[in-house]
Amino acid sequence: MWYWLFKYIFMGPILALLGRPRVEGLEHVPRSGPAILASNHLAVADSFYLPLVVPRRITFLAKREYFTGTGVKGWFIRWFYSTTGQVPIDRSDADAAQAALQTAERLLKQGKLLGMYPEGTRSPDGRLYKGKTGLARLALHTGVPVIPVAMIGTEKVNPPGSKMWRFGRVTVRFGRPMDFSRFEGLAGNRFIERAVTDEVIYELMRLSGQEYVDIYAASIKNGGSGGEESASDADRIPQPAVG
Structure with a gap:
């Protein structure tokens, strides 16, 4: 109940006024059944505008x-x-990441729409x-x-690092569903999982018009080089909530 109250009464009208959201390709979101919404991640506002424009309920981890x-505040x-x-979900180590993967699989088996950010952070x-590659592993395991x-x-309406929101224009653009059934039975193969992940990221680049950088965003924030993905990173579910 609270999800819909926030969407249509408490927050939705304010978000619509601030961002005047324009939606493209909404017909690609199935009206029922499980699917993964894989989004780029520019601002905290992403986690509000995506549910705002999708008629179905979206579950984020x-x-x-x-x-x-x-x-x-914590309460x-x-x-x-x-x-x-x-x-x-707990993302502290590889074991916790595996538990997160199992949680995500359970939600998809229940027919839910799961929102994820493949980049792992804003x-x-x-x-x-x-x-x-956690997203690829999940897609290959479930076949959704x-x-x-x-x-x-969204970064104009909700500038990163700022507590103030501004007026702007938000566009939410959905691409065609991506089917990876050709890789059936290959979940766990790191080369296949990397190929699937890169395919999703390429489509996000095409849809968003963003410049692509072949390093991890988290490593930039942490001051690292961002060159290699560790075994635990490979198993990790990409952060799909405000980050």
Whole structure:
């Protein structure tokens, strides 16, 4: 109930006024059944505008820290994510990442629409970064379609690092569902998972018009080189919530 109240009453009208969202390709989102919405990630606002324009309910896997805060702020964040039906996951190591993968599989088996950010975190500079292969592993394990989604203009409405939101124009562009059934039985093959991930990222680049950078966004934020993906990174579910 709270999901729809936030969408249509408490937050949706304000978001619509600020971003005047324009939607393209919504017909590519199935009206029922499981699917993965794989989106680029420019701003916190992505996690609000994507559910705003999709008629179906979207479930995001939210990092565990949003459910463990203390004080009034921590309580509110925990309440908000819980009442809107988001699912906490632990991304601290490879074992936790495997548990997150199993959680995502369970949600898809229930016929849910799962929102994910293949880059793993928000872009630090508006460019599109290398994708984590957890999304590919999930798609190959479940066989569900992956629908690429380009968020455009959200960083103008909600500038990263700023607590102030501004008026702007947001475009949410959906691409055709991507079918990876040709790789059936090859889940767990790191070369195949990398190929699938790169295919999704290429489609996001085409839809969004972003410049692509062949390193991980998280490594830029952490001051690293971003060149290689560790075994635990390969297994990790890409962060699909505010990050």
